[in-house]
Amino acid sequence: MFEINNIIFLKIYQFSIEFLIIRVEYQQVPLNVYHEKNCNMPAGIDDLAIYVPKLYLDYKDFAQARGIDPQKLEHGIGIKKMALVDTNQDAACMASNACLELMKKNNLHPDDIGRLYVATESSIDESKALNSFVVGMLEQVYGDSSFEHAGGIECKFACVSGSYAIYDNTNWIRAEENNDKAAIVVVTDIAKYDVGSAGEYTQGAGAVALLIKEEPRLLALDPKVTSTIIKNEYDFYRPFGKETPLVNGLYSNLLYLIQVRKAFDSYKEKAMRTGLIHLKDGESITDYIDLFTVHLPYRRMGEKALAYLLRHEWRTLPRWQHVIKEIGFDEPVPNDSRGTIESTLADKEFMKADEQFRKAFMQTSFYNEVYEQKMASSLEASNIIGNLYTASMYMGFRSLLECEFKKHHDIEGCRVGFGSYGSGSSAMVFSGVIQQSYKEIVKNMNLEEEIGFRKRLSMDEYQILRENERNLNESYARAKNEFILVKIGGSTADKAGFREYCYCN
Ligand code: CAA
16 A cells, blocks of 8 residues: 555556456466475365354444444444353363364364364463363363373464464474374454453454364365564553453554555465466456455454455556546555554544545445455354454354355365464465365355354343353353353362363253
């Protein structure tokens, strides 16, 4: 958005390219070419399973209680139901529930698993890793020490850490260190903000467990193109002992966009250098990504991230003049040429003009065509669950698979581009190709059914939950076929902080 060089270049270019054809032919890299050229052993996501807690807040109740227009929540943010954890649940229970579901549906035994990683920013202990709690719970079902042979850690980097965990475990398999075993990566989080804050309507909770294997049935990750970016930032953070994060909302939104775009630039360079994607004149790398799924703190943020990326990628291409023609006014240029986030945010005149332009761009047929074809399906789940931090992008991927299947779109061989973001801050961009046998798995997906019955909490009940006024054993929903937290702290001093879980039949 802020590259002045690109904008000047565009102005010169605009006059000479008026009548160039702007639509490019869809080009998909055939699967066999992909395998031969780039990877001897495809590895990636074989299957996934979800857990969403049984309580939710309805956006209309929330809007009324906080004096907000419900239209703002439904359309401006993109939330209808926010999932909430019960008194007897935490990130470890949710992770274990998702993991157990994944193992059951794939008839997996602990012997099949070589690594169990958990990525979260809702940790329950400063030292003891969350995956150790998950192992403890799973061993209640599979037997004492049944996971002893495996390894794994808890990973933290706000919402991006799950992507690092998947990348590392995929490489563990590619390096053939896995001894024929698979890895499970569980992303699990509780997004919780201060009562009355602007973040409060972007809450949610849930977990996704992903089975990482060679010859995966769902998605083979593209090798040698994964790209990351990292910088010390304070856009969103939660100091020790604090239950809710400190957030600079506007700053975090802009930082998300910029960091993902920078990681995408690096992805693009690698994709071209490795021959994964060959760009011809007038083409954009976004033409070669068939489906997008990005970090989703809320649905609208996904839509904005796509707009930001397309503007960045298309600005210097012949098609841009057609976009501008449809919009009817030029893209604004920052008054301040430093191009830092601070200088951009301080440039109020530019920010206002840029917001106007962004909104107009999102109304164009150009944006909407890409949005409908490549992103809309990934945003559906976010509407009825909310922010899941580490799990939000993977719930988006799950949503994409199910919705595309229900639309009768055959996505075999399609390339999915992932834009993962974690505050603090780091972004990771990577891609993968949907595999031949994906329908085997996707045909059985049904989000509403898998979530099951949920209790709609009143705002009074929510308030009580937020003030921790109910004990562990005073849950609102009745647990069935799932792990719950039954006790914190043992009876003796040497058991202080112990957490006890049990499986409820
Ligand atoms: N009808 C329809 N739409 C309306 C409306 C109405 N009556 N009133 C307002 N809106 C629209 C606004 O026009 C705006 O739309 P655009 O985004 O298209 O401009 C949208 O509703 C949001 O409204 P505001 O701009 O007034 O924003 P807000 O003050 O409500 O704050 C927020 C939004 C910054 C996201 C805030 O909820 C927040 O701080 N959330 C937590 C931080 C966050 O999620 N950051 C995202 C990036 S960081 C990250 O991704 C990590 C992570 O998971 C947290």
